[in-house]
Amino acid sequence: MSGEHADTGLGYTASELLGVMAARRLYDGASVFAGVGLPLLAAVMARKSHAPRLMIVVEGGVFDPEMLTGRLPISTNEMRIAHRATMLTSITDTFLYAQRGFLDVGFIGGAQVDRFGNVNSSVIGPYDRPKVRLPGSGGANDIISLCRDVMIVTMHEARRFVPRVDFVTSPGFVQGGESRKEAGLHFGKVSQVITNLGLLGFDEQERTMRLEAVHPGVTPQQVQDATGFELEIPSDVPTTAPPTAGELTLLRSLDPDRRYLG
């Protein structure tokens, strides 16, 4: 996690870059399942700019909240995230809205991501006697299973981008091809992996990870070097538009204490 607050040398930190790129994926009228931290900042940022009717849903049972600046929530289950919501309900019922298909976008993170977009936030090593016991799924498995388009937001490091995750906490394309659907997940998919180096997607047939764009100042080779498996890299990789001054000002205004932006 050490690098996410580091300055990229371009006038913004890696976490600011992730926040801006995530916000750009949100659109007016969409419903987004957001966790605390960068996903929530990105969602509020989108609502304050290009997506004023973005509906934010939080797993603690909170629909469409308007949080207080400088009082950013620590968890998904507390008053800070419930301020001025239009609905408060139970956790189970909140996820059932996602299972029914009402949630357009979801964000998740994790300790490991593999070439099929599977995410591990459970254990490093064997499940029963792990080398590292991580906190666990939380809502991540439900979000990736049930929302229509899921974005994985993470720092890009070879130790995170592994050929095969130690444990599939949250299923991306499982073993590639049609295996996600064959497991019973007819809907939803990992649409994009947003990292501090670029944007990655998945091959339409094989469902293996491919590079779709690099961020300013990053080469495709640098992305490959930070990835523990072979990426599909097209001959012509576009470069993302850098965060604008307006985007950065807005994002920073939402986290004045830099609790999540570092």
Added chain:
Amino acid sequence: MKPGDFIVARQRLEAKRRHAGEKLTSAQDAGRLVKDGDHVAVGGCLFSRTPMLLVRELLRQQRRGLTLSRNLMCFEGELLMVAGAVDQIVTSWQGIGLPWGLSRVLREHVESGRVRMEEWSHLGLGLRYRAGAMGVPFLPTLTMLGSDLMDVGGSRPIACPFTGETVNAVPALFPDVAILHVHRADRHGNCQIDGYTHMDADIARAASTVLVTAEEIVDEEEFRHHPDRTAIPGFVVDAVVHAPLGAMPGECYGLYETDFEHFDRYVAAINDKGMDGVREYLDRWVYGPATHQEWLNLFDPATVERQRRFGRELTNPEVAGV
């Protein structure tokens, strides 16, 4: 009881001597209804509405061999683990919260094999409680399919009898005991909850025995005036204990906000002294105070007043947000 055994669960409920009378009791007597080896489901979520008085009572009565379940487990789980009360946790996530990083207590106990962690997704665990609440052996869901969570908790992929599609059957969870903290209760066990309800109402109906602490004990007449606000009906509940500010240092919706600095100090002590940091916390905050009032007296009154003000501000819609 094996997972999903709705017949035994129903038999246990029918065999229980239920009464419609006085349920108001002491924490000590309520705590005695929990036996060594019981599955105890903890209401609230993370640091919201954690029933701390009953958690402290289980620690003081030195329960052993417990299985704890809660969808997001927080420091109550850590206290019980370090005290040696817990063999297994059933949860989707355990930690204090994102800013505090990985839980050293969880790591030490699970990595060493002393505590088994049975992991479910949020919805998976929520539907297990709901199936229990409904008195059926399982519920079908689309979540967790295709993940390794299918193999660690007892999910079963089954063919839907109507469409033939694969769905995930999650077994009903019937906890031996539920411990909950609510805003208001009457002496017959009727309960009101303000704000988000977490999984409490399902947990209460699923469990064989239900112990409730309440911020306020109110007259039955208050329930008759607002029957639509009753989250848990009295006949579900076995014991009610008055516990003002009972979820501190966590929050209770509308009444007081979490004192995050309390958790800063708790985690700093663990970073400094390892599990001894937790043991010192137990001595000071659990074994030290003999009564709920003595425990309340340990909190700085100015901090409590500040957290109450924050609680009012955060639930006041007149204060503009972004």
